[in-house]
Amino acid sequence: MESEGAKPEFKKGLWKPEEDLILKAHVETHGEGNWSAVSKRSGLMRCGKSCRLRWKNYLRPNIKRGGMSQEEEDMIIRMHKLLGNRWALIAGRIPGRTDNDVKNYWNTHLNNRSPSRKRKTIDSELDQNDEEKQTKSKRLRSPSNSQPTCNAIAVGSAEELEGKKPENEERGGAVSDAWIQRDAQSMNYYIESPMVLDNNATTFVFEDEPFLDYWDSFAMFESLGFAGDW
């Protein structure tokens, strides 16, 4: 029962190129932040939230468009194993990719179960036949339609990656620590079922190597605060 005129009518739906230009120009001159003021100052009839999202997911510099590389895909898989649905955290490890990107990619390419999308995919068993079906479908269009080859890479724990303990367990879903073995003496984690990929850009861990030695520097940095904890 909002009285007319009480609150401005914000535009919804897809952004037009000219709106993008306005927003981009505005942010470039005024900087990020204070999104609620952006619509007023810029003349865009979009709510601040919408502006922020558009900037963050699309207009920001260094945003990567296009399909995920095999490296990125592997990274997503590994990180999801660790962190669950913490898309922002996962995206933070993949330069140029946004949480929305990662989330969408996971839901469409990697997560066969696709729980949020209740389309009639018929069988709930999701066996190998499912893969056949998918192969028949649009996945063929994708240049990188190969299934993930990495299904067992997990290092550290979600707490380590975040540098804190999760306040809310249910948020972010299941974090599988089952992959991780910890050496009581060396106090290092080991992968239980590692898969070694010949790829320098990623941080896969060899069976006999303590993961900290291989973890990327950013993660290392983040872990430091936690490392003294135990």
Next chain:
DNA sequence: AACGGTAGCAACCGCGTTAGT
């Protein structure tokens, strides 16, 4: 060629957290 079904992306919504007053 037309139609229906589906995948994929973009954007919205609701809620929790944080910062400012």
Next chain:
DNA sequence: AACTAACGCGGTTGCTACCGT
């Protein structure tokens, strides 16, 4: 300390393009 506004995140939905029949 309490309240409010802004921000950030994850879940969900809408729309469009594409594919198979």
